[in-house]
Amino acid sequence: MTIHIGAQKGDIAETVLMPGDPYRAKWAAETFLQDAQLINEVRGMLGYTGSWNGHKVTIQGSGMGMPSLSIYANELIRDFGAKTLIRIGSCGGMQPQVKLRDVIVAMTATTLASPSQSIFKEVNFAPSADWSLLQAAVTAAQSRDIGTHVGGIYSSDTFYDERPDLNEQMVRHGILGVEMEAAELYTLAARYQCRALAVLTVSDHLGTGETLPSDQRERSFGDMVEIALEAAFA
Ligand SMILES: O=P(O)(O)O[C@H]1O[C@H](CO)[C@@H](O)[C@H]1O
Numbered sequence: 001m002t003i004h005i006g007a008q009k010g011d012i013a014e015t016v017l018m019p020g021d022p023y024r025a026k027w028a029a030e031t032f033l034q035d036a037q038l039i040n041e042v043r044g045m046l047g048y049t050g051s052w053n054g055h056k057v058t059i060q061g062s063g064m065g066m067p068s069l070s071i072y073a074n075e076l077i078r079d080f081g082a083k084t085l086i087r088i089g090s091c092g093g094m095q096p097q098v099k100l101r102d103v104i105v106a107m108t109a110t111t112l113a114s115p116s117q118s119i120f121k122e123v124n125f126a127p128s129a130d131w132s133l134l135q136a137a138v139t140a141a142q143s144r145d146i147g148t149h150v151g152g153i154y155s156s157d158t159f160y161d162e163r164p165d166l167n168e169q170m171v172r173h174g175i176l177g178v179e180m181e182a183a184e185l186y187t188l189a190a191r192y193q194c195r196a197l198a199v200l201t202v203s204d205h206l207g208t209g210e211t212l213p214s215d216q217r218e219r220s221f222g223d224m225v226e227i228a229l230e231a232a233f234a
């Protein structure tokens, strides 16, 4: 057990899917895993372990934002031996070709400052996805009838951003979408020689102002979960 994860050591798989929303962890475990067991409910940050096609998998909520994800990813990696961590998140589309319900596979994640910034000092570290996971996720996504985009995303610290100029620069530099965790996940994976990836569903669009209706969210998130599972065990 750790401060934030009330599981026993063997309760957590080497492969962990990480949604921001703990209820998405519950839904994904109940929908896609066999014999899913609740392994964490400390602070309501639900985690489940079960199996997918015979492979042991944990789905653990990360909470919103890099400081929260950093707590869970640190404990999963350092205390529970997680080796492959795949974020399954929602994001806001930033480019015109990115549509609602599309999937973004994040090659890199730009950030202003992650929780790891203090150790890098003047270095602008470039957090990037694991190549084998990225390649497998793109193959899995392209085999489906779903818009798929591969490229850079923006991991923001603010959902209600008062700096429109930042988004302007992201759009100008081809950033596909905005979310709030991937850059720190990629940085921690690099530090601890793990594999990490973020597979994201576009739930709203910053340019058009469109939003996925809440009754369509779960159905749209299903592709993302299956892509993540297929990539983890490709
Ligand atoms: O849907 P999740 O995985 O929580 O991801 C996105 O949604 C939250 C903001 O609403 C942030 O965590 C952002 O990264």
Ligand SMILES: O=c1cc[nH]c(=O)[nH]1
Binding pocket: 090, 091, 092, 093, 159, 178, 179, 180, 203, 204, 206
């Ligand atoms: O961080 C996020 C997540 C979804 N949509 C956004 O606009 N931002």
